[in-house]
Amino acid sequence: MIFKYQVDAAAPELAGRASTEFKSVxxxxxxxxxxxxxxxxxxYEGEINMVIHANGGEITCxxxxxxxxxxxxxxxxxxxxxxxxxxAGWSTASQExxxxxxxAGMGMPNMKRFSDEMDVKTKVGVGTTLTLxxxx
Amino acid sequence: MVVRDFLELxxxxxxxxxxxxxxxxxxxxxxxLSVVMGEADEGQAWITIQSHVNIxxxxxxxxxxxxxxAQGFEPDEETLESAKEEGITxxxxxxxxxxxxxxxxxxxxx
Ligand SMILES: Nc1ncnc2c1ncn2[C@@H]1O[C@H](COP(=O)(O)OP(=O)(O)OP(=O)(O)O)[C@@H](O)[C@H]1O
Ligand SMILES: [Mg+2]
Numbered sequence: 001m002i003f004k005y006q007v008d009a010a011a012p013e014l015a016g017r018a019s020t021e022f023k024s025v026x027x028x029x030x031x032x033x034x035x036x037x038x039x040x041x042x043x044y045e046g047e048i049n050m051v052i053h054a055n056g057g058e059i060t061c062x063x064x065x066x067x068x069x070x071x072x073x074x075x076x077x078x079x080x081x082x083x084x085x086x087x088a089g090w091s092t093a094s095q096e097x098x099x100x101x102x103x104a105g106m107g108m109p110n111m112k113r114f115s116d117e118m119d120v121k122t123k124v125g126v127g128t129t130l131t132l133x134x135x136x
Numbered sequence: 137m138v139v140r141d142f143l144e145l146x147x148x149x150x151x152x153x154x155x156x157x158x159x160x161x162x163x164x165x166x167x168x169l170s171v172v173m174g175e176a177d178e179g180q181a182w183i184t185i186q187s188h189v190n191i192x193x194x195x196x197x198x199x200x201x202x203x204x205x206a207q208g209f210e211p212d213e214e215t216l217e218s219a220k221e222e223g224i225t226x227x228x229x230x231x232x233x234x235x236x237x238x239x240x241x242x243x244x245x246x
Contacts, residue, residue, distance in 0.1 A: 013189050015193070016194075016197075019193070020193060020196060020222075037198070041174075041197060044173065101186045101188075102170070104169070104170045104171045107170045109174070110173055
């Protein structure tokens with residue numbers, strides 16, 4: 001089963017909508033509550049990053065018997081130094097984003113921590129595609 | 137303890153009623169959303185000075201039944217609507233985060 005969500009960076013107040021919607025899909029599918037929580041947290045962090053660091057994009061969630069895969073693709077600025085971006089506490093969030101409580105530099109570490117597998121493909125000037133996998 | 141029990145505290149005012157019968161097992165205090173995302177636990181009351189709509193998404197995804205907005209900050213219309221949809225209770229207080237946490241611990245045994 002495949003579920004697709006558009007993430008609109010022009011409407012930051014809607015950020016988190018895709019994660020919340022996919023969460024209810026997973027509930028309806030009867031997925032284990034602990035796994036739902038992990039997926040929701042990790043997907044939310046990715047979704048927010050697409051809004052505050054890129055210009056939105058598309059999220060594709062694939063559910064099969066053994067695993068759930070969440071692919072988040074944007075055509076934003078890309079990440080120049082991925083190791084740095086993965087470091088807890090490192091952030092380039094704008095002052096505006098920080099005032100809303102973003103910018104702790106914990107989003108990427110959270111995605112790593114709450115997923116079973118995390119893969120990032122990124123190119124400066126082209127965009128970032130983040131893949132998260134969760135075992136069922 | 138359930139969310140309803142919080143209403144007995146004079147310093148807390150009800151901004152939006154969610155599920156008042158939801159169980160509360162403890163608390164978490166923080167204003168950086170992704171730190172709260174990583175560390176808060178299901179069933180905890182969350183004390184923060186953030187008041188914009190993203191706090192509802194964080195609470196909902198984490199299973200936090202009640203958000204206490206401290207220091208007199210007021211949520212906007214979007215936050216109220218979103219909390220209503222998610223069944224999350226919003227409480228407000230003029231006290232700072234530490235002081236309201238202290239009251240919840242000392243007076244309500246949270
Ligand atoms: N999709 C993206 N496009 C471009 N840069 C990104 C993207 N995602 C993350 N980054 C970069 O990686 C850094 C670290 O991301 P991370 O999510 O860990 O922290 P943050 O978003 O800055 O703060 P927080 O998530 O704690 O609110 C960001 O500050 C940004 O520089
Ligand atoms: Mg982030």
